[in-house]
Amino acid sequence: MTTLLLKNGVVLLHDSSDHIVPTLADILVKDNLIAGIEREIDAPTGTEVIDCTNKVISPGFIDCHQHVWQTFNKGRHGDETLMEYMPTGNLTSSQYSREDIFWGQLGGCLTLLNAGTTTVVDHAHIHYFPEASQTAVSSTVSSGIRSVFCFTPTARVASLSPLVLEPNLIEPWVISSFSSLTDKAPFGPNGRVQLGLAFDGWFVPQEIATPLFDLALKAGIKVLTSHTVGSISTLGSAVPRTLQKWGLIDKFHILFSHATELSPEDLDTILKHGGRVVSTPSTELQMAHGRPICFDDRVRGNACLGGDCQSNGGISIPGEMKLGLQAERGLRNQKIIDKGLMVKTVHRTVEQAFNLGTVQGARAIGMGDKIGSIEVGKLADLVVFDADSPSMVCAAQNNPVDAVVLFSTPADVSAVVIDGQVRKLDGKLKNVKVTHDMRELSRRDVLEWKEIAKHLLKRREIYREKIDKVDFEEVKRVLLKAWYIDESKMTDEA
Ligand SMILES: [Zn+2]
Known part of the structure; x- marks a missing residue:
């Protein structure tokens, strides 16, 4: 069994009426499930600990x-x-x-x-x-x-x-x-x-x-x-x-x-x-x-x-x-x-x-009992925000829900846990382990983001060469006809 402890974060817990109650707590994850949410949890031996001091922990x-x-x-x-x-x-x-x-x-x-x-x-x-x-x-x-x-x-x-x-x-x-x-x-x-x-x-x-x-x-x-x-x-x-x-x-x-x-x-x-x-x-x-x-x-x-x-x-x-x-x-x-x-x-x-x-x-999607909020027994899908980043500081301390919705950017997402696995840590995506059937395409078993970005840029160029030749105005005309759209009803007059 793998264990993970998110220590000392402000956890956005939902009550039974869907109100959010920000609570200072530790979250213990065993395998892919949330096993405990308490003010102080002692880490069992071998536990990976993520220090969440000055962080907000949201449901994924x-x-x-x-x-x-x-x-x-x-x-x-x-x-x-x-x-x-x-x-x-x-x-x-x-x-x-x-x-x-x-x-x-x-x-x-x-x-x-x-x-x-x-x-x-x-x-x-x-x-x-x-x-x-x-x-x-x-x-x-x-x-x-x-x-x-x-x-x-x-x-x-x-x-x-x-x-x-x-x-x-x-x-x-x-x-x-x-x-x-x-x-x-x-x-x-x-x-x-x-x-x-x-x-x-x-x-x-x-x-x-x-x-x-x-x-x-x-x-x-x-x-x-x-x-x-x-x-x-x-x-x-x-x-x-x-x-x-x-x-x-x-x-x-x-x-x-x-x-x-x-x-x-x-x-x-x-x-x-x-x-x-x-x-x-x-x-x-x-x-x-x-x-x-x-x-x-x-x-x-x-x-x-x-x-x-x-x-x-x-x-x-x-x-x-x-x-x-x-x-x-x-x-x-x-x-x-x-x-x-x-x-x-x-x-x-x-x-x-x-x-x-x-x-x-x-x-x-019929998964209300498994994901969507942070509760013991639910799947461990968690997002950790920096609460002292330039965007979040003071907002996160005054109202962490406001901070997430109105102030946060993806750069403030410090860690992401999905199914108990840490996929982003310290603001960086972790390496990706490629499934066996895709290794002829990836040519590597494990990929880091910078390599993935290089491949994306290369594939984008090949793709752009193909679509740059297309007359999209002509494609649009044919499509409008195929969809029976009356062009006389299209206007920019507000
Ligand atoms: Zn869509």
């Missing part, structure tokens, strides 16, 4: 909607709407080789882990060839992050320039790939990476999609996720209605990513059946999905957070908490100001924002 963050593979696209979408990003970002997974998937996925997992995300729901629209998802899974296992890897029948591009889409979303080889993954899941030590299903193909006939869902149910898959954006018809009402029509809505923990601009009836359908909505403020605000819904009274308790496109900067859950909270406050304040009145009290709380990325994320 849970990112319920992310496209992890997108590392090479980071920094390319800052001025794009959703319909501009679709060709330049989403569809470019078509250009990824197996090697690109390995490095891109590893870079993506470590980007999130470095910022304190300990669990990610990965909507992995990367399945272009039979080995694609297995490669991404093995890369995820290597990184050390906890993941619900959602296998995604991917809308595949036969050619980007000119844009030609493959006619069939669910070919027999796609089902075979999924079947082979269900045979092997869960993956990694303690089954840290489990299999989920992501699906956006609600336009295909039911009989074509049924084998996929039957396989998922037979394999005991719990998490099903889908993009659900009311402002785009094929991604809006169609999702809850089709799930209901196909008899699937009560059979999974369903994550409706975005759930923006839905009719009251569609939102009711989701909530009546215990569905969860995932807000991703970074992309929703920029890319015009509509107002992030996570602080709406109607979805209280059923909402959680995601970073969505890490290529667009959604890499930190505290960052999404802050952005979502302040956007919601700003929108509500403006309504009062527009009436010529003054705002009396602040809208929503920092604690609510914190809970969206911790306890509520855990419950959304």
Whole structure:
């Protein structure tokens, strides 16, 4: 048995009403579980001790909607709407080789882990060839992050320039790939990476999609996720209605990513059946999905957070908490100001924002009894923040929850523990042990971050050479047509 002791930190404990009670304590971890939380715990012989004096210990963050593979696209979408990003970002997974998937996925997992995300729901629209998802899974296992890897029948591009889409979303080889993954899941030590299903193909006939869902149910898959954006018809009402029509809505923990601009009836359908909505403020605000819904009274308790496109900067859950909270406050304040009145009290709380990325994320994926808060018997997924860094000093002592949500950056994350394993220490990522099946690609058993960064830069160049030749304006025109989008309804007149 391995033991780990986090000594003398301010621990963010949740009480039975989800209020956070900062408590000075030691945390004892035995193997992958939290074994004790007390003011003073004596370290058994052989224990690894992390001194957490002047540190805040938070539950690990849970990112319920992310496209992890997108590392090479980071920094390319800052001025794009959703319909501009679709060709330049989403569809470019078509250009990824197996090697690109390995490095891109590893870079993506470590980007999130470095910022304190300990669990990610990965909507992995990367399945272009039979080995694609297995490669991404093995890369995820290597990184050390906890993941619900959602296998995604991917809308595949036969050619980007000119844009030609493959006619069939669910070919027999796609089902075979999924079947082979269900045979092997869960993956990694303690089954840290489990299999989920992501699906956006609600336009295909039911009989074509049924084998996929039957396989998922037979394999005991719990998490099903889908993009659900009311402002785009094929991604809006169609999702809850089709799930209901196909008899699937009560059979999974369903994550409706975005759930923006839905009719009251569609939102009711989701909530009546215990569905969860995932807000991703970074992309929703920029890319015009509509107002992030996570602080709406109607979805209280059923909402959680995601970073969505890490290529667009959604890499930190505290960052999404802050952005979502302040956007919601700003929108509500403006309504009062527009009436010529003054705002009396602040809208929503920092604690609510914190809970969206911790306890509520855990419950959304059916793991509320295992992760999301720091309790004896739960899995040891912990994030340690420096409380005396330039950003955090005084904020962390006055109000550690405010400090995490409003003041922290990934640079203030001093240590990350996932499943009892230390993955970041003293502000630096620990070395990554590569799974056996990926060593022909990594060419090393153990990788340090600097080497990984070198490989990412090399792969990015090869990838850029391919996509720099693409006329993305032309791709966009074809895509708008394929999605039946009426361009006369697109405007910049506010
Ligand atoms: Zn997404």
